[in-house]
Amino acid sequence: MQSLIDFVARFKELITFTALVIICLSLISIGNVSQIGGFRAILIGTVGNLQQLFSWIPNPQALRNENRALRELNLQLSTEVIRMREASVENNRLRKMIEFRQMATHPMIPAQVIGKSVVEMRNFMTINRGRGDSIAVGMPVRTDAGLVGIVVGVSAKYSIVELITNRNVKISSRILRTGIAGIAVWDGGENFMLNNIPESFDVVKGDYVVTSDFSNKYPTDIPFGEIIKVVEDPSSLFKKIYIQPFANINSLEQVFVVKFLPDPERMELIEQIEEQLRLRK
């Protein structure tokens, strides 16, 4: 017995250590000790009260983290605001287009611009409507703002539109206020020039220009642009009139194909006369 006591006294640390480790492992293996559930509930309450008591103490790290989180949230919300603004602009544009479509005389086919191309300085765009949508070569294309171009090629699902910003495009136009008619051509930049308007005619900056009923390509009264500059050249009998088109050619997304085709009899007659004139030369 004495030897056992001596042994325990000699190795008391090791024996205690072993016993405590076994107790710890047992507690871990039990996991959630239900018996201390009530005790823990008291602890949670105590800890909660203490935390409430010390909640006035500022925590720089927490504040930094909160600031960072708020900045990220701010950035996220700013992005959302921009998206919503864009959606709002698009919504307004589409609403205008719907109203405009209801007001238009000629039937229109809405189309989405799916591509743009420049071939030898000629500007084209591709739209997602084609023969299957009753689109034919020669139909004008416009936006709610104004004239954009004309269909020059169609497939079953797609069409190619030649934009008005092309060297060979000539648009028979009319000044809305006075009814003076002329031929508008692209100046190679952002604007158009209205030719054949005599010096004596009443043309002022700000006049609106529409397609004229002399046109064999476009239906009459399609908005075209606004006169932004009138230059009187003493060496010429005609004015130099600069027109800014209403339609923003560089940012086309949605367009309308006007279901209008020139009168074939009229086109045929014109072609015959042009042929005769060429032969006379």
Place this chain on the structure above:
Amino acid sequence: MQYGYDRSRKKDLGIKYVLYALAAVLIAFFHVVLSNLIAIGGITPNLMIILVVWITLKRGQFVGLFAGFLGGLIYDAVTMDVIGTNALSLTIMAFLTGFFYREGKEEQSVKSMKFLGILFFAALVHNLIYYFFYIKLSDLSFWNFFFKYGIAGALYTTVIGIFAIFIKIPGRQIKI
């Protein structure tokens, strides 16, 4: 005369143990309530390790074992941890720290730079064992976690341990 001295000694010892227990409870609550104020990158010092190492170096391995076990149990209870994890890691830590105990040189042990070295070693041992249980049921890599948080936590605990060197408890030096 001898009987009176023994009674007084036991009384002093009892008071000291009560103080240790109070310190353990206060430290546990401090850790839960206020430690986030001194957290750096989510790492907080473990004041219970400092207390247990300090007690072990002052009172020996045997007392240190109980200090580790009971301190760990308090910690587990207050921190809502699995009961036994901190108790186990602190008990093992105290057992190993106990080998650094030098009878008659207790004051030197806790009031020198040696204390910080022992503290760092003890904190590493504690974190190694504790994170083993902490990581066990997760997909985290133990060694990555240990190198990231275990070593950093041990270092932070050691830095805070500098203050323990200057702790002076009034009263007679008592050995058991």
